[in-house]
Amino acid sequence: MQDDFDQVLLGRLKKEKLAPASRWRFEVKNYSIWTLGAASVAVGSVSFALIVHLAKNNDWEIYGEVSDGFGQFLLLTLPYFWILLLALFMSVAYYNIRHTRFGYRYPLSALLAVSVFLSFSGGYFLYRSGFGRLVDDFLGERAPYYREIMNPQMRFWDSPEHGRLMGVISSSTAGLTFLLTDIRAKEWQVRCGICAKAQRVPINAGNPVRLSGHMIDDGIFSADRVLPVGTGRGLFRGRMMMMGGQFPVGDADR
Amino acid sequence: MEEKSDQELVALTLVNQDDFIYLVDRYKHKLARYVRRLTNVALADIDDILQDIFLKIYRNLNDYDQTMSFSSWAYRIAHNQVISNYRAIAARPQGNQVGLEDDGVGELVAEIDIEREMDEKLREQLIARTLARLKPKYREILVLKFFEEKSYEEISDITRLPAGTVASRLSGAKKEFAREFKKINKST
Numbered sequence A: 001m002q003d004d005f006d007q008v009l010l011g012r013l014k015k016e017k018l019a020p021a022s023r024w025r026f027e028v029k030n031y032s033i034w035t036l037g038a039a040s041v042a043v044g045s046v047s048f049a050l051i052v053h054l055a056k057n058n059d060w061e062i063y064g065e066v067s068d069g070f071g072q073f074l075l076l077t078l079p080y081f082w083i084l085l086l087a088l089f090m091s092v093a094y095y096n097i098r099h100t101r102f103g104y105r106y107p108l109s110a111l112l113a114v115s116v117f118l119s120f121s122g123g124y125f126l127y128r129s130g131f132g133r134l135v136d137d138f139l140g141e142r143a144p145y146y147r148e149i150m151n152p153q154m155r156f157w158d159s160p161e162h163g164r165l166m167g168v169i170s171s172s173t174a175g176l177t178f179l180l181t182d183i184r185a186k187e188w189q190v191r192c193g194i195c196a197k198a199q200r201v202p203i204n205a206g207n208p209v210r211l212s213g214h215m216i217d218d219g220i221f222s223a224d225r226v227l228p229v230g231t232g233r234g235l236f237r238g239r240m241m242m243m244g245g246q247f248p249v250g251d252a253d254r
Numbered sequence B: 001m002e003e004k005s006d007q008e009l010v011a012l013t014l015v016n017q018d019d020f021i022y023l024v025d026r027y028k029h030k031l032a033r034y035v036r037r038l039t040n041v042a043l044a045d046i047d048d049i050l051q052d053i054f055l056k057i058y059r060n061l062n063d064y065d066q067t068m069s070f071s072s073w074a075y076r077i078a079h080n081q082v083i084s085n086y087r088a089i090a091a092r093p094q095g096n097q098v099g100l101e102d103d104g105v106g107e108l109v110a111e112i113d114i115e116r117e118m119d120e121k122l123r124e125q126l127i128a129r130t131l132a133r134l135k136p137k138y139r140e141i142l143v144l145k146f147f148e149e150k151s152y153e154e155i156s157d158i159t160r161l162p163a164g165t166v167a168s169r170l171s172g173a174k175k176e177f178a179r180e181f182k183k184i185n186k187s188t
Helices: A005-015 A025-056 A058-064 A069-077 A080-098 A108-128 A131-142 A144-150 A151-155 A234-244 B006-015 B017-039 B043-058 B069-083 B086-091 B106-110 B120-133 B136-147 B151-158 B163-187
Strands: A162-170 A176-183 A186-191 A210-215 A220-228
Touching: A005 B017, A025 A080, A025 A108, A025 A131, A058 A069, A058 A210, A069 A151, A069 A220, A069 B151, A080 A144, A080 B069, A131 A234, A144 A151, A151 A162, A162 A186, A162 A220, A162 A234, A176 B069, B006 B017, B006 B069, B017 B136, B017 B151, B017 B163, B043 B069, B069 B136, B069 B151, B106 B120, B106 B163, B120 B163, B136 B151, B136 B163, B151 B163
Parallel strands: A186 A220
Antiparallel strands: A162 A176, A162 A210, A176 A186, A210 A220
């Protein structure tokens, strides 16, 4: 090392007019990391609330009736989008906590546990307070690709050839038959023989419903069971408005 | 100024640039040795690297958190500088081996299962060559532990790794070192 190292260095500081970066810059950086971490936990919590909401309304008790087995039912109705979003934002939360001033001192497992705990507990709280349903309603009404990506139950119940149909009752006719407009605005004549007594939802025009049974012919469906719509309610509101109808009255608005 | 703590010198430097010289004076030899041990760079190039490190220290003085030792913080900046400039540093003309220069060797030998009945000079050369051949992450942890004599907590602060990872990396580094040492010893 040169003998005049100190003086050369000091000379360079003066010549280049260098000064310590101001404290607020570091504070902003530090607060940004915390804010981003908190935002990630919040998004993770909303995702978890949606996962619980979708899981709670997934008709586990009748999977045998509407699918070829539990495995198929699970694969077709798992909310992959929200699970991926939850995993992504838990990772972002972990990354941010890790990059706080002393975040590196804690082991990966502890930081992951904190990230998981915060997202899960926050998500469960949001679910319990009804926020999961609120977000689901909102997204159903406004979000593009909601049916295709965000709520797999919509695809699952939009499958008349597999005995699952979903839509809005457009008019009840006499006896055990009513008309239903499905999610693609196609009209169906629904025969509701044995289901009439066991149904959990009144068959009134404007009610969104799901039906399990079998397709008799194109446009004709025989229902064994009529179920209320638990998730994706906003989607039906949008459809009804597009069709020039009124908001459905009944389960969807409860 | 000699009796002043690092924290006091940092505070003084933030008021008067000229006082930075006392911090530089306190750490320049330690950091020069550390960089040399890590990079295997020729002595003539050390000053350039060291200047960059001290400029960074000076520019970031307001980011220094006094709950951590200044020494660990300064070493961390040196560590980051070496990592971020690793390619440039590696491309410079190098000495033959990692610069050990002193102690540490004895402690390393005591902790690692390598041949002890060996000419001291030869053993030192072999150790330096072995260190130079290790992966940077292993070399650094051995250098910090045995040559810079840092505690696990200090190494954790310097490398920004949890203490548990420091311990497991050190264990891996010792095994790797013993393996490489035997290989080099056989071939000589």
